[in-house]
Amino acid sequence: MRYISTRGQAPELNFEEAMLTGLARDGGLYVPAEWPQMSADDIAALAGLPYEEVAFRVMKPFVDETFSDAEFREIIQRAYAGFDHAARCPMVQTGPNDWLLELHHGPTLAFKDVAMQLIGQMFETSLKRSGQRVTIVGATSGDTGSAAIEAFRGLSSVDVFILYPHGRVSEVQRRQMTTPVEDNVHALAVDGDFDTCQALVKDMFNDLEFRDRVRLAGVNSINWARVLAQAVYFFTAAVSLGAPARKVSFTVPTGNFGDIFAGYVAKRMGLPIDRLVIATNQNDILHRTLQSGAHEKEGVAPSISPSMDIQVSSNFERLLFDLYDREGSAIAQLMDELKENGQFTLSQGALDRLRAEFDSGRASEEETLAEIRLMAETTGHVICPHCAVGTKVAREAHGSAPMVTLATAHAAKFPDAVEQACGIRPDLPPRMADLYERPERLTRLPGELSALEKHIEGTL
Ligand SMILES: Cc1ncc(COP(=O)(O)O)c(C=O)c1O
Numbered sequence: 001m002r003y004i005s006t007r008g009q010a011p012e013l014n015f016e017e018a019m020l021t022g023l024a025r026d027g028g029l030y031v032p033a034e035w036p037q038m039s040a041d042d043i044a045a046l047a048g049l050p051y052e053e054v055a056f057r058v059m060k061p062f063v064d065e066t067f068s069d070a071e072f073r074e075i076i077q078r079a080y081a082g083f084d085h086a087a088r089c090p091m092v093q094t095g096p097n098d099w100l101l102e103l104h105h106g107p108t109l110a111f112k113d114v115a116m117q118l119i120g121q122m123f124e125t126s127l128k129r130s131g132q133r134v135t136i137v138g139a140t141s142g143d144t145g146s147a148a149i150e151a152f153r154g155l156s157s158v159d160v161f162i163l164y165p166h167g168r169v170s171e172v173q174r175r176q177m178t179t180p181v182e183d184n185v186h187a188l189a190v191d192g193d194f195d196t197c198q199a200l201v202k203d204m205f206n207d208l209e210f211r212d213r214v215r216l217a218g219v220n221s222i223n224w225a226r227v228l229a230q231a232v233y234f235f236t237a238a239v240s241l242g243a244p245a246r247k248v249s250f251t252v253p254t255g256n257f258g259d260i261f262a263g264y265v266a267k268r269m270g271l272p273i274d275r276l277v278i279a280t281n282q283n284d285i286l287h288r289t290l291q292s293g294a295h296e297k298e299g300v301a302p303s304i305s306p307s308m309d310i311q312v313s314s315n316f317e318r319l320l321f322d323l324y325d326r327e328g329s330a331i332a333q334l335m336d337e338l339k340e341n342g343q344f345t346l347s348q349g350a351l352d353r354l355r356a357e358f359d360s361g362r363a364s365e366e367e368t369l370a371e372i373r374l375m376a377e378t379t380g381h382v383i384c385p386h387c388a389v390g391t392k393v394a395r396e397a398h399g400s401a402p403m404v405t406l407a408t409a410h411a412a413k414f415p416d417a418v419e420q421a422c423g424i425r426p427d428l429p430p431r432m433a434d435l436y437e438r439p440e441r442l443t444r445l446p447g448e449l450s451a452l453e454k455h456i457e458g459t460l
């Protein structure tokens with residue numbers, strides 16, 4: 001499988017190169033040159049298989065010869081061995097035709113673990129083989145950072161620097177990043193919001209001299225391997241509800257558009273998905289785009305679902321690439337417009353295609369709190385605010401197909417909001433019970449590229 005940049009000007013790479021490279025050298029994102037197909041029989045054959053075997057079958061065509069079959073199977077086994085549920089990503093029924101896909105059974109209690117645990121194993125195998133060392137720099141609104149630190153802490157071939165927006169992540173999220181003791185992990189509290197952090201990471205990748213000097217690698221959903229690993233659970237969920245014989249819809253709490261793009265990938269591969277529903281909080285740029293065709297940035301308003309406080313939705317670029325017939329120059333132009341003017345308008349053709357694949361909805365702060373309460377009272381499930389954005393939007397978007405909402409984080413990561421909503425303060429699992437007592441280690445930095453690059457090179 002070859003990987004091409006959404007902006008059309010970077011060299012084509014194989015899977016291993018795309019995984020270790022992160023952002024393309026033309027500023028674009030890598031995508032597979034074509035979508036591998038799974039037939040109805042291939043999909044039907046996934047029924048009843050362990051999560052790890054489904055993961056192998058779905059991802060193998062993308063990974064090609066990077067890992068032998070035996071090696072790849074071992075990598076997948078190791079990645080999910082630490083999950084606290086045998087199904088890895090179990091489904092729970094919450095209504096006659098409504099389901100939650102629980103993605104928070106990994107070590108840091110959010111869906112990011114599903115991909116990050118796998119990437120950690122893939123990086124380790126690949127870097128050991130080549131003897132290389134890399135510097136991972138990531139941006140987080142809370143969950144990617146803790147998952148990355150957990151996956152890479154203590155590994156000899158990587159240093160990990162995570163930029164998070166100072167004061168804008170939950171205490172649990174912050175402590176998950178600032179309390180690990182391994183000296184290859186570095187939590188950086190940056191003045192600004194998540195968009196500032198993500199822009200800084202992309203600027204670092206676009207500073208080619210710095211990038212080459214420190215051997216920069218990325219584990220945000222910039223990295224194709226992240227998105228790929230997330231496509232797997234769309235298959236396990238849909239097959240458990242009767243796919244390929246029956247179509248299934250998904251509602252995805254959305255910020256950086258990585259998770260829902262993984263659903264789109266599954267659909268492109270042949271999974272019979274009916275609707276893909278984008279659920280946003282009050283930072284609703286994607287919902288507004290679907291409604292009007294204008295993709296317009298507004299300031300980020302901090303919310304009780306902080307991981308989705310995003311206006312520059314990185315992976316939307318990957319979708320645009322398909323919506324514009326994979327014309328890299330058109331995407332480069334749209335991205336320039338977004339950077340310069342804070343907005344662009346979709347062509348009518350692109351908007352029609354977008355609406356043909358996706359629906360969208362938003363939940364205000366009040367609606368999110370009310371939804372947590374409603375779910376607790378009517379289903380007995382105490383859900384996190386991100387998931388609540390999803391279930392609220394899912395209810396409004398429901399058609400006749402079964403509706404699966406992605407439960408992207410454990411409620412205990414956001415105890416204040418959950419308690420405010422429903423009066424129940426969710427507990428962390430016993431293995432994390434002393435999180436609030438552990439000493440923290442972080443560096444506060446301004447949101448300036450030069451200061452960050454200096455800090456990183458000085459630390460290495
Ligand atoms: C808990 C949670 N839910 C939803 C999202 C949104 O996912 P995505 O950025 O892939 O759209 C995030 C952050 O990415 C998150 O951490």
Ligand SMILES: N[C@@H](CCOP(=O)(O)O)C(=O)O
Pocket residue numbers: 139140141142143144145219220221222255256258307308314
């Ligand atoms: N919500 C995310 C934002 C970064 O998303 P990513 O999928 O691009 O890594 C977070 O929790 O950090």
